[in-house]
Structure formats: C-alpha cells, structure tokens
Amino acid sequence: MAASAGHGGEYVLPPLPYGYDALEPSIDAETMKLHHDKHHAAYVKGANDALAKLAEIREGKIDPAAVSEWSEKLAFNVSGHTLHSIFWGGLGPKGGKPEGSLAADIDAHFGSLDKLKSHFSAAATQVQGNGWGVLAFEPVARRLVVLQVRNHQLNVAWGAIPLLVLDVWEHAYYLKYKNVRADYVKAFWSIVNWSAVDQWYALVQAKHHGPQHHGH
Template sequence: MSDVRQYAKEVSDWIDEIMAYLERIDITDSTVLANIERLSQWTNDLVAEEIDYENMVLIEEEMARVYEEIEEIARDLSTQQRQTQSVPIGKHTLPPLPYAYNALEPTISEEIMYLHHDKHHQTYVDGLNKAELMMKNARETKDYSLLKHWEKEAAFHGSGHYLHTIFWEGMIPRGGGQPKGDLLKQIEKDFGSFAAFKNHFSEAAKQVEGVGWAILVWVPRARKLEILQSELHMILTQWDTIPVLVLDVWEHAYYLQYKNNRASYVDKWWDVVNWPQTALRFTEAKKLTWKQQ
C-alpha cells in the first residue's frame, strides 16, 4: 500500500469514528456534516492519488477545524445537560467512549479498551449505584449498622467511576504534542517548563505504589496546578482540588499489552493525550474562586 493510500485510510477511519461519535450523542448539525462530507470527498481523491502534499496539509487543517467544531458542540451539549439534569440515586450509567475501541491503537489495544471500559468501568458504576441505594435504605429504615461499609463502597466506586470518565475524555486518536494557550502558560508557570511537567507527571504515574492514578489538579485556593498520586481511586488525594488530567495505572489499564512494564505504557500514553479537552477542563476549573489560603 502506498503512503498516500495508507494516509487516506487513516483519514477515512478517523471520519468513521467522528460520525459514530456524532450519532451516539445525537448531533445532526448541518455545517459540521457538510464539512465532514467535504473531507470525505478529499479522502476519496487521495485514494485516486490525485492530491499532492500541499493538499494533504489542507486536509490536516480541515480535520482540525472539524474537530474544533465538534468540541464546541459537545461543550454546549455538556453544559445544557449539567444545567438541566441530575443523576437520581442509584441511576448512574456507563458513559460511552468518545471514539472506537481500536481508535487509540497502537498506544492502547482494542482488547484493553473493551475490557477496561465495558467491564471494569461498568463494575464501578454498578458498585456506586448499589452503595447509594443501600444508604438510601439506611436513611429510610434508620438502620445504620452497615453505614461504614457502604460509605467506603461509595467512595471507592464513585471515585473509580468519575476518574475513569475523565480518563476516557482525556484521550483522543492522534493526540499528544503539548497544550496551547492559557493551559501551557500555567504549566510553565507552575512547573518551570512543559518538559519538567511531563517528566514529573510521568514519574508520579510510574511510582504509584500498587494500583492507582497520577492526577493533574487545579487548586482553587492556591490558584495553581499540582500533580498528585492516588492509590486505589481515593487514597492520598487532596480535598478541594479539581482533576484536570488523569492517568490510570491500575494493571488492567495496560497489563495485557505492556505486561509489567508500566513505564513503557506511561511513556506511550502521551501520544494520545487530548489537550483541547484538558484545556477545557482547566478553563472551567479556574472559574471556581475561593479565598486564597
């Protein structure tokens, strides 16, 4: 297969992933769909090898524009949902992946993504729902004899559910590189440079004792970014901080592919980081203002 045809296939696969995502979130915006259709036609021309390198650059720019349009639509939809909906007790649901199971290959395999999302994350959703319902029952019956157990279950499974949701959103096919704008400026201010931040975050992930997470958080009271570790889903974290970027280093996140080489998994994970989504979380987190301590 020629380089042009291989590139065309990658673009076509990306278009299929985007269309599947739009269908999942029920978006039919005519402008976005028209731009995707134009991009698809350019890809067909690529297959016929009728486009030169300069046109391939134009395709990359169009892909970036389409992605930005979809990000804006998703942000608006998310804001509307937050403003109008709350989750009833015991009714949490598994959020769909914003991409196909194989979309993050070769960094993360399709098999891992399926098991991690559909099996492991679902377990945390189920555990949180059960804990909430049991605590509701305790309030209604005034029988608090097992409350300590169910509070622990809610902390463990709830943290697992919420961190995994951030984890999926924090990755994207053809991601990586480094952030731009305000997020990059804040990283440089708080860590000295992006390279220093990346090294610090990677080492935090590699050195989590047992299983857990590396977490970049915004600290509203200090007005700065910090890097934390969490054992399990909820131990060693700080209160009153907002997760901005998270990396799962439980063995189920990488073992089938990387065996016991967590370091290799961490190093390659940077290739799929979704910096636009991370920047959005950072922007929203900064809106929370407390008195500095």
Template sequence: MLGFRSVSAARQLGRVAGRSLGAVRSKHTVPELDYDYDELEPVISAKIMQLHHDKHHATYVAGLNAAEEKLLAAQAANDVAAQVALQPALRFNGGGHVNHTIFWKNLIGEKNGGGQLHACALKEAIEQTFGSLEKLSALVNAKTAAIQGSGWGWLTFDPAKGGLDVITTANQDMAAAVGHVPLLGVDAWEHAYYLDYNNVKAEYFKNIWRVVNWKDVAQRYDAAVAKHRAA
C-alpha cells in the first residue's frame, strides 16, 4: 500500500512489489510478457502492446528506480523533508509498475483461452455477487468509463466485507492503497487504447473482456480468499 504514514515509503512499496528494500537493493525491471505482442489482436494491436510495455511501463520503472535511489540517500542523510517530497513520485511510478505488472498477467489471446471463465470458485462468486459475468463486465465498464481523466477499473477482493467489489482508482493509484486486493485491472489511460480505438474508449472496454485471462484472475481470487480466511 502506498499510504506512507506509519513506515517508510521504500518499505511499503517493497511489500507491495513482493520484496523488501534495504541499503543495497536490486532495481525494479519491466517483466517480460508471457505472449507475443500480436497475440491480443484484434482487441489490442501489436503496436499498442509494444509501446505500452516497452515504453510506458519502462518509464514507470525508470522513475521508480530513480525515486528509490533518492529516497535511500535522503534516509541516509536523515533528510525528512526530502523523503516527504519524494512520496508523489514513489506513489505514481510505484503504482504504474505494480498496476501494469498485474495487467499483463490479466491478459491472454482468444486462441489461448482469452475471455473464457470456466466453473470455479471465482465464477460462483461473480454470479452470487453480480448475477452474471455479463452484468459484472457492464458494471466495470460503466464505472471505468466514468473516470474523469486517467485511471483504472478494478475487480477486487475486499477483505473488509470478505467478497468481490468493483472500484476505480485515479491515475496510477493502486487498489491496495484503499485496502482492496486487485484481481483484474482495466487500464483506462489513453495510451492503452487510443491508437486502436481513437476516442471511442467504450469499444475498448467492451472488447477487452475477450482477452481476459480468467485463469490468472481466478488464481488471484483463490489466494485472496485463502489469506482472508487465515487472518
């Protein structure tokens, strides 16, 4: 979570990213895709995938690494003002890195099972909570389309109520920042769709469900439920 109130920004970001930060740390890197750039066509073009992954995600990673280097220096110097000043960069670039890392895993080509949600605990939970997958997608699309500016639409597990929820986050804010476990993210930034859909983002939101990797989403749901029950 990127709240940065009770512990250092570096250690909070480290927990979100799945590793801790120390005086000597390894740099964040852009994860490789599990598929070729063109696998998501015609829903998302190879050109968008290459730009989105190799340029945009790489920019967040570079910004995050730079901010963390400055943070470590500020911590070593006991410069509290500098540490506070770095919080926006850590939040924005850290969120961009974490959100996109989830996003790539959430996608898969139609020929490899994209859009297919088979019988599982997640399917049952979706039907119990929203009525059907179609109603869930309509809700996510409506909430995501209503974002003013850039942001993300999320299917999440909310530990507070022990079930599924649909939320949105602004810019690169993470679902974890409001206590939710992200399961499925829809990138509503223009760079995610504009080359293919121009200003008709509603078509992008409609079509992206054809390439959702429900196996990945279901695994995230199972892990979230198991952690919640063990708490």
C-alpha cells in the first residue's frame, strides 16, 4: 500500500494491483486507466521533477527564489503519489468488512463502522474543489481520525498515516458520475478491500511500536 520509490531515491509509479475493469461498475475501466496511467503518473513525474529542480537550486544553477515554487510542487506531487498508491491498495472487487484490531479500533474511536462511514462520506462529499476523504492513524494519541484533505497536501495533521482514502477530484469520477459526487462516494463503500486495509493497518501500527495492539 505504501507509495513506490526506486533505489536511487526517485519516485516510481506502482502497477495497479488489479485490472482496469476490476472495480466495475462502481468505477469504470476508462476512468481507472486515465486515473492511474495519466494522473497518478503525472504526480510521480512531478515529484521527480521537483527533486531535480531543488537539486539545481542547491548547486547554484537556478535562482534560489524558485525554492518556494518547487517546494510547493514537491509537497503537492509527493502527497499525490502517496495518496493514489494507498487509494489503489484499499480497493478491490470483493468488498468485505474490517476485522481484527481495525474493526475494534473503528468501534472504539468512531462508535461503529456505520458512524465512520457517515463521517468519512460527509468529509469526502463536502470537499470544496479537489481533495480527499482520509481515514488515518494518528500516532501521538494512537487513534484513528478522519481528515478532509484539500488538493493532496492541505488540511493534513502532521504524522498521521493514511489507511483508507477516497479521491474526490473530478478526474476520479466525472466520466461516470458527472457532477453527482455523492453517488460516487456511496459506490466507493462497496469496493473497499477491507482485508487489505486490515493488513496495512497492522503494518502501520507495528512501525509505531504499539504495545497494546500487535501481539506476536
């Protein structure tokens, strides 16, 4: 589920973990192909371009005044790469339900899965312009939170790790759903691959040394 990078520290577009048509009818194949092959690919390229420009600034090849522009592009594109990678990994044709510690923590922190879904759906549907609904693990309080992200990198909480995300940029749904974002958000819940989210959550928690959560 994590975003991909090469050994040289450059960003790499990961393959989709399923076919373009795997999420039909909730998300159509044409949208998936454009979304992954063009949009996600552009964020990967944009992140690498920003790294290269910032290196040129360090080397005195271009005006340091450009640091603001390329810093913003780095944040935007790296965040786009990260969120899209987690987005693909959290989807699948089978659906299912959260289990294990994720299910227990959803109940503990949101009251129930239905309450999480209502909260998350409201956050995603109401993003003004481009953005994301994000279920994240917040490691300071070791709790789950829902964030409403604008673009890819605004309105985030430092350190929070996305677990399940929904892209509500128009490029994610407009071919099929036109302006009716709420129908796309509703359809999203039938293609969440909860077992993949469970596995990602276990990995994220293990990395954050949760004594109460990960037994061996």
